[in-house]
Amino acid sequence: MTPPGPPVVHVVLPGDVDDVTVPSGGNVYDRTVCDGLAAGGWWVREHPVPGSWPRPGAPARGRLGRTLAALPDGASVLIDGLVACAVPDLVAPHARRLRLVVLVHLPLGDETGISQALAAELAAAERAALHAASAVVATSPWAARRLLELHGLPADRVHVAEPGAARASLSRPSEPGTRLLCVASVTPRKGHDVLVEALAAIAGLDWSCACVGGLSRDPAYATRLLQLIVARGLDERIRLTGPRTGARLAASYAEADLLVLPSRAETYGMVITEALAHGIPVLATAVGGVPDALGRAPDGSLPGLLVQPGDAHALAAALRHWLRDAELRQTLRAAARQRRGTLPGWDATVHRLGAVLAASDPSLRTA
Incomplete structure (x- = not known):
C-alpha cells in the first residue's frame, strides 16, 4: 500500500505578498505561515493574485475566478481575507466543493479614511464571504470578537492564530530615550x-x-x-x-x-x-x-x-x-x-493555523 503523501493546502494571496517596497504586517504574516507550513511537512501551493485588493479591477477578478475554478474538488484552501472578503460572488460559488478557510487581518469596513457607504458595502461583502467559508481565522482575540459582532458567524467557526515574534537581539538604548x-x-x-x-x-x-x-x-x-x-x-x-x-x-x-x-x-x-x-x-x-x-x-x-x-x-x-x-x-x-521572554514564536501560529486547516478537512490531519 502506497503511504499517503504530504497534506496539501492551496494558499491564495495578494499579489504583492513578497514586494519589499510595500511591506505590511499582513504580508509578513502570510509569508511566514506559508514558509512555516512548508517546513512542517505541508505541500503549500501558493497562488498570488495581483490587484488593488480589496477593490479589484476586472483583470484581478478574472484572475481570481480562474484560480479558484482550477482548484480540484475537495481541495483545502487558505485565502487571505483582503482577497476573499471583497468578492463573495467569486468565492461563495466554490464553497460547496472547496474547503475554504479565510484569514482575516482586518475587517474591511474598519479601514480608516473610507466613506460610510463604502465601509457598509465592504462589510456586507465580507459578511457574505465569511458565511460561505468552512472556517475563519482572525489574527487576534479582539479581531475574532469583532467578526462575531459584525457578522453573526457561528462561534465555533471563528478561530484565532496570533502572529508570532521572531527572536531578536536587544536594542542599545540611550539613557535619555530621545x-x-x-x-x-x-x-x-x-x-x-x-x-x-x-x-x-x-x-x-x-x-x-x-x-x-x-x-x-x-x-x-x-x-x-x-x-x-x-x-x-x-x-x-x-x-x-x-x-x-x-x-x-x-x-x-x-x-x-x-x-x-x-x-x-x-x-x-x-x-x-x-x-x-x-x-x-x-x-x-x-x-x-x-x-x-x-x-x-x-x-x-x-x-x-x-x-x-x-x-x-x-x-x-x-x-x-x-x-x-x-x-x-x-x-x-x-x-x-x-x-x-514570554513572546510566542511563529511556530505557535503555524501550529494553530495547521490545526484549523486539519479540522476543516479530516484528510489533512497530521500526527
Whole structure:
C-alpha cells in the first residue's frame, strides 16, 4: 500500500505578498505561515493574485475566478481575507466543493479614511464571504470578537492564530530615550498626522523620530504628511525613511529607544511584538488588538504606555512623560525585557493555523 503523501493546502494571496517596497504586517504574516507550513511537512501551493485588493479591477477578478475554478474538488484552501472578503460572488460559488478557510487581518469596513457607504458595502461583502467559508481565522482575540459582532458567524467557526515574534537581539538604548521610532505604512489608519502634531507640541524637548514605512499605499496622504511636517518646522527632526525590511529594519530597532504606534485602527500590531522582541518599550493607542499585542510582563507590569486614538494632546503628554522621567524609562525598559521572554514564536501560529486547516478537512490531519 502506497503511504499517503504530504497534506496539501492551496494558499491564495495578494499579489504583492513578497514586494519589499510595500511591506505590511499582513504580508509578513502570510509569508511566514506559508514558509512555516512548508517546513512542517505541508505541500503549500501558493497562488498570488495581483490587484488593488480589496477593490479589484476586472483583470484581478478574472484572475481570481480562474484560480479558484482550477482548484480540484475537495481541495483545502487558505485565502487571505483582503482577497476573499471583497468578492463573495467569486468565492461563495466554490464553497460547496472547496474547503475554504479565510484569514482575516482586518475587517474591511474598519479601514480608516473610507466613506460610510463604502465601509457598509465592504462589510456586507465580507459578511457574505465569511458565511460561505468552512472556517475563519482572525489574527487576534479582539479581531475574532469583532467578526462575531459584525457578522453573526457561528462561534465555533471563528478561530484565532496570533502572529508570532521572531527572536531578536536587544536594542542599545540611550539613557535619555530621545530616539523615537514609528514602523508603519504611511496611511491614514496608522495616524502619522497625529504623531506629527504631538511631536510639534513637544518641540522644545530633545528628540528625533524615524518613521519607517512605505509611502506608496496612499500617496496623497503621504504628500499631506510631508507638508504638515514642514509646516510644523520638524523636517530636520522627523525622517520618513521609506520601507525597510530584513537587516535594515533590524538596524532601525537596534537604534531605537521607544516605538510609537499612533494607529486609529489596528487588528493586532505586529510591530509592537517586534519592538518587544528587541526589548524596546512601546507607546501606542489603546485600539483594537493593540492591548493583546502589548501584553504584560510576568510580574503584571505593562511594557509600555497606551493612549486614546486620534488624541494628539494625550500622545504628546505621554511622550513628554517618557522624555522627562528617567525612572519611568527604566521601569518600562525592564518590563519590555521581561515581556520579551514570554513572546510566542511563529511556530505557535503555524501550529494553530495547521490545526484549523486539519479540522476543516479530516484528510489533512497530521500526527
